Amino acid sequence: MQDIKKLLTREKLIYFLLLNFGLAVLAAGVHFFKAPNNFAFGGTSGISILISSLTPFNVGTAMLLINAVLVVIGLVFLGPKRMGVTIYSSMALSVFVDLFERIWPMSAPFTDDKFLELCYAVILPAVGSAIVFNIGASSGGTDIVAMILSDKTSIEIGKALLLSDFLIALAAGGLYGVRTGMYCVLGLLAKAFVVDGVIENINIRKKITIVSQHPDEILEFIINDLKRGATVYTAHGAFSGRDEEVITTVLGRRQAVLLRNYIRRVDPASFITIVNSSETIGKGFRSI
Numbered sequence: 001m002q003d004i005k006k007l008l009t010r011e012k013l014i015y016f017l018l019l020n021f022g023l024a025v026l027a028a029g030v031h032f033f034k035a036p037n038n039f040a041f042g043g044t045s046g047i048s049i050l051i052s053s054l055t056p057f058n059v060g061t062a063m064l065l066i067n068a069v070l071v072v073i074g075l076v077f078l079g080p081k082r083m084g085v086t087i088y089s090s091m092a093l094s095v096f097v098d099l100f101e102r103i104w105p106m107s108a109p110f111t112d113d114k115f116l117e118l119c120y121a122v123i124l125p126a127v128g129s130a131i132v133f134n135i136g137a138s139s140g141g142t143d144i145v146a147m148i149l150s151d152k153t154s155i156e157i158g159k160a161l162l163l164s165d166f167l168i169a170l171a172a173g174g175l176y177g178v179r180t181g182m183y184c185v186l187g188l189l190a191k192a193f194v195v196d197g198v199i200e201n202i203n204i205r206k207k208i209t210i211v212s213q214h215p216d217e218i219l220e221f222i223i224n225d226l227k228r229g230a231t232v233y234t235a236h237g238a239f240s241g242r243d244e245e246v247i248t249t250v251l252g253r254r255q256a257v258l259l260r261n262y263i264r265r266v267d268p269a270s271f272i273t274i275v276n277s278s279e280t281i282g283k284g285f286r287s288i
Contacts, residue, residue, distance in 0.1 A: 015135055022131030023089060026139060027096030029124025035059045036109040038180050039121045040172035041188040042165030044070070044141035045097075050171055060098025067094050067140055074144040082147070089132065090140025118183050122190045130198035205277045206256035208249050210263065211235075212270035215245040221262050222247075226255050250277060 030045045038053065040046035048062035057065070067090040074083050109117050132139050146161055165188050173181015212218055215232065222230050230249040237244050251259060256274060263270050 015137075018131055018135050019085070019089065019137050020092065022128045022135075022137075023093045023139065024096050024128070025131065026125045026128025027093055027100055029121060029126075029128060030059065031097050031100040032104075032106060032110070033117050033121035033124065036106045037114065037117045037121065037183075038172060038176040039118060039184055039187055040176075041169045041184040041191070042142075042161075043168075045125075046165070046168040046172070046184075050168070050175060053175060058098070058101055060094060060101045063097055063141075064091070064094035067091060070141060070144045074148065077148045078144075083144075086138045086140050086144060086147075089138055090144070093139055093141070114179075114183060118187050122187050122194055126191050126194035127198050130195050130202065133195070134199050134202050205250050205252060207275050207277045208247075208251060208256060208259060209273045210247040210249075210270060211237075211244050211272075212247070212263065212267045214267045214270075215247055217266050218247060218259075218263060218270075221266075222249055222259065225262075226251065226259065228255065 033039070034041075034045060035049050035052070038049060040049040044063050044066045045059070047066060048059045051057060051062040051066075052059045055062070071083070071087050071090050074086065080087075111117060129139055142161060142164065166185070169181060169184035169188050172184045210218060219230060219232065222228050228249055228251055230247050232245060232247050234243050235246045236242070249259075260272065260274070263272060
């Protein structure tokens with residue numbers, strides 16, 4: 001029982017650290033690259049960049065006000081149980097942006113290369129969002145609107161959010177010029193692909209299937225050296241006409257290389273297939 005409590009406490013700590021790290025990376029992208037270049041492509045950060053250009057509020061303060069309003073609306077329509085960690089994420093992201101503004105004010109972009117700045121304005125928030133989404137959390141903001149729409153209407157949420165983000169990008173074009181607006185649309189489209197790619201690469205594992213004349217040695221290496229499990233079953237070879245021991249295991253990238261090199265030494269005649277698994281759930285990997 002004590003071990004279970006320790007494990008749960010450790011998982012909560014890791015969850016909290018990853019959540020804040022993801023939010024901090026997202027906030028860094030907003031402050032250092034999106035705001036100085038007026039890259040207002042979607043979400044509360046995009047709206048806040050527009051507001052900061054039209055009012056005395058800075059981006060962090062504008063985000064804090066918008067997210068506070070969205071949190072209140074979310075609590076009214078969804079209740080505190082449904083909102084959960086989204087309340088914390090919404091406010092923490094705004095605080096991180098405001099903190100960066102105080103520690104390192106940005107009066108101008110780092111460089112004169114607009115496209116280079118756009119790349120970082122896409123990559124950093126995408127990586128931060130991917131880390132947050134991957135642990136099952138949300139960065140808040142317009143996600144709260146999506147949750148409400150999902151509960152109360154039959155609107156297709158993805159299309160509705162994409163349309164709203166596109167309108168924010170168009171507003172940026174009207175306020176900052178066509179060139180900036182086009183960069184915002186490009187950044188909006190690129191972010192969706194980058195987020196998916198980062199999440200997939202975070203979770204990717206190698207599923208390895210091995211047919212070998214030395215299954216015991218290979219199993220010993222997997223269990224004792226790689227500290228992983230495996231499944232063993234007997235299959236009938238259509239070409240050879242005999243029964244063969246088949247080993248299946250799931251490993252990380254580095255472990256897969258170590259196993260492949262070991263099998264090459266032990267049994268060069270073995271048959272190995274290695275395929276990517278975009279998500280692996282279970283003991284030793286990601287929990288449900």
